[in-house]
Amino acid sequence: MIGIEQRVAIFEGQLKQAGLRMTQQRRLILRILAEAHDHPDAKGIFTRAFEHDPTLSLSTVYRTMKLLESQGAIERHAFEDGVSRYEHADQQHHDHLIDVETGQVVEFSSPEIEALQAKIAAELGYEIVRHRLELYGRKLSKTGRKRVKKDV
Amino acid sequence: MIGIEQRVAIFEGQLKQAGLRMTQQRRLILRILAEAHDHPDAKGIFTRAFEHDPTLSLSTVYRTMKLLESQGAIERHAFEDGVSRYEHADQQHHDHLIDVETGQVVEFSSPEIEALQAKIAAELGYEIVRHRLELYGRKLSKTGRKRVKKDV
Protein backbone atom coordinates (compact mmCIF):
# COMPACT_ATOMS: atom_id res chain seq x y z
CA MET A 1 0.00 0.00 0.00
CA ILE A 2 1.88 3.06 -1.22
CA GLY A 3 1.10 6.67 -0.41
CA ILE A 4 -0.90 9.14 -2.41
CA GLU A 5 2.06 11.28 -3.39
CA GLN A 6 3.93 8.30 -4.75
CA ARG A 7 0.89 7.14 -6.62
CA VAL A 8 0.42 10.55 -8.18
CA ALA A 9 4.10 10.71 -9.06
CA ILE A 10 4.06 7.27 -10.65
CA PHE A 11 0.98 8.09 -12.63
CA GLU A 12 2.38 11.43 -13.72
CA GLY A 13 5.42 9.60 -15.04
CA GLN A 14 3.25 7.21 -16.99
CA LEU A 15 1.32 10.11 -18.44
CA LYS A 16 4.45 11.92 -19.48
CA GLN A 17 5.68 8.85 -21.28
CA ALA A 18 2.45 8.72 -23.21
CA GLY A 19 2.57 12.41 -24.05
CA LEU A 20 -0.34 13.10 -21.71
CA ARG A 21 -0.77 15.71 -19.01
CA MET A 22 -1.29 15.76 -15.29
CA THR A 23 -4.27 17.95 -14.61
CA GLN A 24 -5.91 19.22 -11.46
CA GLN A 25 -8.90 16.97 -11.98
CA ARG A 26 -6.78 13.88 -12.51
CA ARG A 27 -4.81 14.66 -9.40
CA LEU A 28 -8.01 15.10 -7.44
CA ILE A 29 -9.60 11.88 -8.66
CA LEU A 30 -6.42 9.99 -7.93
CA ARG A 31 -6.48 11.34 -4.41
CA ILE A 32 -10.12 10.37 -3.93
CA LEU A 33 -9.37 6.85 -5.09
CA ALA A 34 -6.35 6.49 -2.86
CA GLU A 35 -8.40 7.57 0.12
CA ALA A 36 -11.34 5.34 -0.76
CA HIS A 37 -11.62 2.20 1.27
CA ASP A 38 -14.53 0.88 -0.73
CA HIS A 39 -15.59 0.26 -4.33
CA PRO A 40 -17.23 3.50 -5.46
CA ASP A 41 -18.87 3.94 -8.84
CA ALA A 42 -18.35 6.93 -11.13
CA LYS A 43 -21.10 8.92 -9.50
CA GLY A 44 -19.71 8.18 -6.07
CA ILE A 45 -16.27 9.36 -7.08
CA PHE A 46 -17.78 12.40 -8.71
CA THR A 47 -19.72 13.27 -5.57
CA ARG A 48 -16.64 13.05 -3.36
CA ALA A 49 -14.48 14.96 -5.79
CA PHE A 50 -17.13 17.58 -6.35
CA GLU A 51 -16.76 18.71 -2.76
CA HIS A 52 -13.19 19.71 -3.48
CA ASP A 53 -13.80 21.09 -6.93
CA PRO A 54 -17.37 22.01 -7.89
CA THR A 55 -16.34 22.68 -11.47
CA LEU A 56 -15.50 19.05 -12.06
CA SER A 57 -17.76 17.20 -14.45
CA LEU A 58 -18.97 13.62 -14.47
CA SER A 59 -17.62 13.15 -17.99
CA THR A 60 -14.16 13.86 -16.73
CA VAL A 61 -14.57 11.25 -14.04
CA TYR A 62 -15.54 8.68 -16.64
CA ARG A 63 -12.71 9.67 -18.93
CA THR A 64 -10.24 9.57 -16.09
CA MET A 65 -11.41 6.16 -14.92
CA LYS A 66 -10.93 4.83 -18.39
CA LEU A 67 -7.46 6.32 -18.54
CA LEU A 68 -6.51 4.99 -15.12
CA GLU A 69 -7.76 1.58 -16.06
CA SER A 70 -5.79 1.51 -19.28
CA GLN A 71 -2.70 2.43 -17.29
CA GLY A 72 -3.35 -0.36 -14.85
CA ALA A 73 -3.73 2.08 -11.99
CA ILE A 74 -7.20 0.90 -11.06
CA GLU A 75 -9.45 -2.09 -11.50
CA ARG A 76 -13.01 -1.92 -12.70
CA HIS A 77 -15.66 -4.33 -11.50
CA ALA A 78 -19.27 -4.68 -12.53
CA PHE A 79 -21.25 -6.51 -9.90
CA GLU A 80 -24.85 -7.53 -10.31
CA ASP A 81 -26.35 -4.07 -10.23
CA GLY A 82 -24.64 -3.38 -13.54
CA VAL A 83 -22.76 -0.19 -12.69
CA SER A 84 -18.99 -0.09 -12.87
CA ARG A 85 -17.21 0.17 -9.56
CA TYR A 86 -13.56 0.98 -9.12
CA GLU A 87 -10.74 0.26 -6.75
CA HIS A 88 -7.05 1.12 -6.92
CA ALA A 89 -4.84 -1.64 -8.20
CA ASP A 90 -1.88 -1.65 -5.86
CA GLN A 91 -3.08 -4.58 -3.85
CA GLN A 92 -2.80 -8.27 -4.40
CA HIS A 93 -5.35 -10.07 -6.52
CA HIS A 94 -8.60 -10.90 -4.80
CA ASP A 95 -12.22 -11.73 -5.49
CA HIS A 96 -15.36 -10.35 -3.91
CA LEU A 97 -18.15 -11.50 -1.68
CA ILE A 98 -21.16 -9.21 -1.80
CA ASP A 99 -23.62 -9.14 1.08
CA VAL A 100 -26.99 -9.41 -0.65
CA GLU A 101 -28.67 -7.59 2.19
CA THR A 102 -26.38 -4.62 2.68
CA GLY A 103 -24.39 -4.46 -0.54
CA GLN A 104 -21.26 -4.58 1.59
CA VAL A 105 -18.27 -5.96 -0.29
CA VAL A 106 -15.81 -8.31 1.39
CA GLU A 107 -12.56 -9.17 -0.32
CA PHE A 108 -11.00 -12.59 -0.25
CA SER A 109 -8.57 -14.65 -2.23
CA SER A 110 -8.14 -18.37 -2.65
CA PRO A 111 -5.09 -19.86 -4.34
CA GLU A 112 -6.89 -23.21 -4.33
CA ILE A 113 -9.74 -21.85 -6.40
CA GLU A 114 -7.32 -20.14 -8.75
CA ALA A 115 -5.49 -23.40 -9.24
CA LEU A 116 -8.71 -25.26 -9.95
CA GLN A 117 -9.75 -22.64 -12.45
CA ALA A 118 -6.50 -23.01 -14.33
CA LYS A 119 -6.88 -26.77 -14.31
CA ILE A 120 -10.43 -26.66 -15.62
CA ALA A 121 -9.53 -24.19 -18.33
CA ALA A 122 -6.60 -26.34 -19.39
CA GLU A 123 -8.83 -29.38 -19.63
CA LEU A 124 -11.12 -27.42 -21.92
CA GLY A 125 -8.16 -26.38 -24.03
CA TYR A 126 -7.89 -22.83 -22.77
CA GLU A 127 -5.51 -20.66 -20.87
CA ILE A 128 -7.13 -18.15 -18.55
CA VAL A 129 -6.70 -14.50 -19.42
CA ARG A 130 -8.71 -13.22 -16.49
CA HIS A 131 -11.65 -14.29 -14.45
CA ARG A 132 -14.54 -13.01 -12.48
CA LEU A 133 -15.62 -14.65 -9.27
CA GLU A 134 -18.29 -13.10 -7.13
CA LEU A 135 -20.05 -14.72 -4.22
CA TYR A 136 -23.38 -13.29 -3.17
CA GLY A 137 -24.13 -14.21 0.39
CA ARG A 138 -26.04 -13.58 3.54
CA LYS A 139 -24.47 -13.12 6.94
CA LEU A 140 -24.63 -16.18 9.15
CA SER A 141 -26.48 -15.62 12.41
CA LYS A 142 -23.93 -15.96 15.19
CA THR A 143 -21.55 -18.89 15.01
CA GLY A 144 -17.90 -19.21 14.11
CA ARG A 145 -17.09 -16.51 11.66
CA LYS A 146 -13.96 -14.57 10.95
CA ARG A 147 -14.35 -11.16 9.39
CA VAL A 148 -11.48 -9.98 7.23
CA LYS A 149 -11.93 -6.74 5.40
CA LYS A 150 -15.11 -4.95 4.64
CA ASP A 151 -16.41 -1.98 2.76
CA VAL A 152 -19.21 -0.84 0.55
CA MET B 1 -33.45 -31.97 -21.27
CA ILE B 2 -37.21 -32.00 -21.71
CA GLY B 3 -39.10 -31.27 -24.91
CA ILE B 4 -40.61 -28.04 -26.05
CA GLU B 5 -44.19 -29.15 -25.64
CA GLN B 6 -43.61 -30.18 -22.06
CA ARG B 7 -41.84 -26.95 -21.34
CA VAL B 8 -44.70 -24.96 -22.77
CA ALA B 9 -47.20 -27.03 -20.82
CA ILE B 10 -45.31 -26.59 -17.57
CA PHE B 11 -45.00 -22.89 -18.08
CA GLU B 12 -48.66 -22.57 -19.00
CA GLY B 13 -49.53 -24.29 -15.74
CA GLN B 14 -47.36 -21.85 -13.81
CA LEU B 15 -49.00 -18.95 -15.56
CA LYS B 16 -52.46 -20.21 -14.81
CA GLN B 17 -51.63 -20.48 -11.15
CA ALA B 18 -50.55 -16.88 -11.17
CA GLY B 19 -53.64 -15.73 -13.03
CA LEU B 20 -51.61 -15.01 -16.13
CA ARG B 21 -52.16 -15.97 -19.77
CA MET B 22 -50.39 -18.03 -22.36
CA THR B 23 -50.05 -15.90 -25.44
CA GLN B 24 -48.79 -16.53 -28.94
CA GLN B 25 -45.70 -14.43 -28.32
CA ARG B 26 -44.86 -16.23 -25.08
CA ARG B 27 -45.27 -19.54 -26.80
CA LEU B 28 -43.02 -18.40 -29.62
CA ILE B 29 -40.29 -17.07 -27.36
CA LEU B 30 -40.38 -20.23 -25.31
CA ARG B 31 -39.90 -22.22 -28.47
CA ILE B 32 -37.00 -20.07 -29.61
CA LEU B 33 -35.32 -20.53 -26.25
CA ALA B 34 -35.84 -24.26 -26.25
CA GLU B 35 -34.28 -24.51 -29.67
CA ALA B 36 -31.39 -22.21 -28.83
CA HIS B 37 -28.11 -23.93 -28.18
CA ASP B 38 -26.34 -20.77 -27.22
CA HIS B 39 -26.78 -17.77 -24.92
CA PRO B 40 -28.68 -15.20 -26.98
CA ASP B 41 -29.45 -11.71 -25.75
CA ALA B 42 -32.84 -10.00 -26.02
CA LYS B 43 -32.11 -8.67 -29.47
CA GLY B 44 -30.98 -12.06 -30.65
CA ILE B 45 -34.14 -13.69 -29.39
CA PHE B 46 -36.16 -10.94 -30.94
CA THR B 47 -34.48 -11.40 -34.31
CA ARG B 48 -35.11 -15.13 -34.33
CA ALA B 49 -38.69 -14.77 -33.18
CA PHE B 50 -39.35 -11.95 -35.58
CA GLU B 51 -38.93 -14.35 -38.48
CA HIS B 52 -41.92 -16.31 -37.25
CA ASP B 53 -43.99 -13.35 -36.19
CA PRO B 54 -43.08 -9.93 -37.62
CA THR B 55 -45.58 -8.22 -35.34
CA LEU B 56 -43.62 -9.14 -32.25
CA SER B 57 -42.00 -6.27 -30.40
CA LEU B 58 -38.73 -6.07 -28.53
CA SER B 59 -40.55 -4.85 -25.42
CA THR B 60 -42.48 -8.07 -25.32
CA VAL B 61 -39.27 -10.03 -25.49
CA TYR B 62 -37.89 -8.11 -22.53
CA ARG B 63 -41.13 -8.47 -20.60
CA THR B 64 -41.25 -12.17 -21.36
CA MET B 65 -37.65 -12.75 -20.33
CA LYS B 66 -38.34 -11.09 -17.04
CA LEU B 67 -41.40 -13.21 -16.53
CA LEU B 68 -39.60 -16.41 -17.47
CA GLU B 69 -36.78 -15.55 -15.13
CA SER B 70 -39.12 -14.86 -12.24
CA GLN B 71 -40.70 -18.26 -12.88
CA GLY B 72 -37.33 -19.91 -12.86
CA ALA B 73 -37.75 -21.04 -16.44
CA ILE B 74 -34.60 -19.34 -17.66
CA GLU B 75 -31.35 -17.99 -16.30
CA ARG B 76 -29.98 -14.59 -17.06
CA HIS B 77 -26.27 -13.91 -17.32
CA ALA B 78 -24.42 -10.67 -17.85
CA PHE B 79 -20.93 -11.30 -19.12
CA GLU B 80 -18.34 -8.61 -19.61
CA ASP B 81 -20.01 -6.87 -22.51
CA GLY B 82 -22.80 -5.86 -20.19
CA VAL B 83 -25.81 -7.16 -22.10
CA SER B 84 -28.06 -9.77 -20.54
CA ARG B 85 -27.90 -13.19 -22.12
CA TYR B 86 -30.35 -15.96 -21.48
CA GLU B 87 -30.46 -19.72 -21.41
CA HIS B 88 -33.21 -22.13 -20.39
CA ALA B 89 -32.91 -23.44 -16.87
CA ASP B 90 -33.61 -27.13 -17.18
CA GLN B 91 -30.01 -28.16 -17.02
CA GLN B 92 -27.71 -28.73 -14.10
CA HIS B 93 -25.84 -25.82 -12.59
CA HIS B 94 -22.74 -24.75 -14.45
CA ASP B 95 -20.39 -21.83 -14.91
CA HIS B 96 -19.02 -20.28 -18.08
CA LEU B 97 -15.73 -19.95 -19.86
CA ILE B 98 -15.78 -17.23 -22.49
CA ASP B 99 -13.32 -17.29 -25.37
CA VAL B 100 -11.94 -13.76 -25.42
CA GLU B 101 -11.20 -14.01 -29.10
CA THR B 102 -14.45 -15.41 -30.45
CA GLY B 103 -16.95 -14.74 -27.70
CA GLN B 104 -17.75 -18.43 -27.75
CA VAL B 105 -19.15 -19.67 -24.45
CA VAL B 106 -18.14 -23.01 -23.01
CA GLU B 107 -20.01 -24.44 -20.05
CA PHE B 108 -18.36 -26.30 -17.23
CA SER B 109 -18.99 -27.21 -13.64
CA SER B 110 -16.71 -27.98 -10.76
CA PRO B 111 -17.99 -29.39 -7.48
CA GLU B 112 -14.55 -28.78 -6.03
CA ILE B 113 -14.75 -25.06 -6.70
CA GLU B 114 -18.29 -24.94 -5.35
CA ALA B 115 -17.13 -26.61 -2.17
CA LEU B 116 -14.26 -24.18 -1.78
CA GLN B 117 -16.58 -21.25 -2.31
CA ALA B 118 -18.87 -22.46 0.44
CA LYS B 119 -15.91 -22.98 2.75
CA ILE B 120 -14.54 -19.50 2.10
CA ALA B 121 -17.91 -17.89 2.59
CA ALA B 122 -18.39 -19.76 5.84
CA GLU B 123 -15.02 -18.58 7.09
CA LEU B 124 -16.07 -15.03 6.37
CA GLY B 125 -19.33 -15.57 8.22
CA TYR B 126 -21.57 -15.90 5.20
CA GLU B 127 -23.72 -18.46 3.51
CA ILE B 128 -23.73 -18.28 -0.27
CA VAL B 129 -26.98 -17.30 -1.93
CA ARG B 130 -25.63 -17.49 -5.47
CA HIS B 131 -22.40 -16.90 -7.24
CA ARG B 132 -20.94 -15.82 -10.51
CA LEU B 133 -17.86 -17.46 -11.92
CA GLU B 134 -16.66 -16.61 -15.37
CA LEU B 135 -13.35 -17.55 -16.88
CA TYR B 136 -12.12 -15.52 -19.82
CA GLY B 137 -9.61 -17.46 -21.81
CA ARG B 138 -7.74 -18.01 -25.02
CA LYS B 139 -7.61 -21.28 -26.86
CA LEU B 140 -4.40 -23.24 -26.37
CA SER B 141 -2.51 -23.87 -29.57
CA LYS B 142 -2.58 -27.63 -30.13
CA THR B 143 -1.73 -29.78 -27.15
CA GLY B 144 -3.83 -31.89 -24.84
CA ARG B 145 -7.24 -30.39 -24.74
CA LYS B 146 -10.64 -31.85 -24.26
CA ARG B 147 -13.57 -29.93 -25.65
CA VAL B 148 -16.88 -30.37 -23.90
CA LYS B 149 -19.72 -28.17 -24.95
CA LYS B 150 -19.58 -24.99 -26.91
CA ASP B 151 -21.76 -22.24 -28.19
CA VAL B 152 -21.95 -18.52 -28.59
Place this chain on the structure above:
DNA sequence: AATGCAATTGCAAATGATTTGCATTATGCC
Protein backbone atom coordinates in the same frame (compact mmCIF):
# COMPACT_ATOMS: atom_id res chain seq x y z
C1' DA C 1 7.48 35.40 -17.92
C1' DA C 2 5.21 35.26 -22.51
C1' DT C 3 3.82 32.14 -26.55
C1' DG C 4 1.81 28.32 -28.98
C1' DC C 5 -0.38 24.24 -29.64
C1' DA C 6 -2.11 20.01 -28.56
C1' DA C 7 -4.27 17.72 -24.64
C1' DT C 8 -8.15 18.26 -21.61
C1' DT C 9 -12.28 19.90 -19.92
C1' DG C 10 -17.38 21.03 -19.35
C1' DC C 11 -21.51 20.94 -21.40
C1' DA C 12 -25.02 19.10 -23.98
C1' DA C 13 -26.40 15.89 -26.99
C1' DA C 14 -25.91 10.99 -28.53
C1' DT C 15 -25.84 6.10 -27.38
C1' DG C 16 -27.43 1.60 -26.24
C1' DA C 17 -29.74 -1.47 -23.29
C1' DT C 18 -33.74 -1.88 -20.82
C1' DT C 19 -38.17 -0.18 -18.90
C1' DT C 20 -42.64 1.95 -18.85
C1' DG C 21 -47.19 4.61 -19.91
C1' DC C 22 -51.00 4.15 -22.52
C1' DA C 23 -54.35 3.07 -25.87
C1' DT C 24 -55.52 -1.17 -28.34
C1' DT C 25 -55.91 -6.15 -28.72
C1' DA C 26 -56.46 -10.77 -27.33
C1' DT C 27 -57.01 -14.61 -23.77
C1' DG C 28 -59.75 -17.57 -21.12
C1' DC C 29 -63.47 -18.04 -17.88
C1' DC C 30 -68.81 -17.42 -17.92
Place this chain on the structure above:
DNA sequence: GGCATAATGCAAATCATTTGCAATTGCATT
Protein backbone atom coordinates in the same frame (compact mmCIF):
# COMPACT_ATOMS: atom_id res chain seq x y z
C1' DG D 1 -70.31 -15.23 -28.00
C1' DG D 2 -69.37 -11.76 -24.40
C1' DC D 3 -66.48 -9.62 -20.75
C1' DA D 4 -63.06 -8.29 -17.64
C1' DT D 5 -58.45 -7.69 -17.65
C1' DA D 6 -53.90 -9.40 -18.88
C1' DA D 7 -50.77 -8.62 -22.59
C1' DT D 8 -49.10 -6.25 -26.56
C1' DG D 9 -46.99 -2.64 -29.64
C1' DC D 10 -45.40 1.70 -29.94
C1' DA D 11 -43.17 5.63 -28.48
C1' DA D 12 -41.26 7.98 -24.99
C1' DA D 13 -38.58 7.66 -20.65
C1' DT D 14 -34.57 5.91 -17.93
C1' DC D 15 -29.90 5.14 -16.67
C1' DA D 16 -25.12 4.54 -17.16
C1' DT D 17 -21.79 5.79 -20.17
C1' DT D 18 -19.73 8.02 -24.29
C1' DT D 19 -18.82 11.63 -27.51
C1' DG D 20 -18.63 16.17 -30.41
C1' DC D 21 -17.18 20.54 -29.95
C1' DA D 22 -15.82 24.98 -28.50
C1' DA D 23 -13.37 26.91 -24.67
C1' DT D 24 -9.55 26.14 -21.43
C1' DT D 25 -5.21 24.69 -19.65
C1' DG D 26 -0.70 22.20 -19.18
C1' DC D 27 3.74 22.45 -20.42
C1' DA D 28 7.64 22.53 -23.59
C1' DT D 29 9.91 26.25 -25.69
C1' DT D 30 11.45 30.65 -26.23
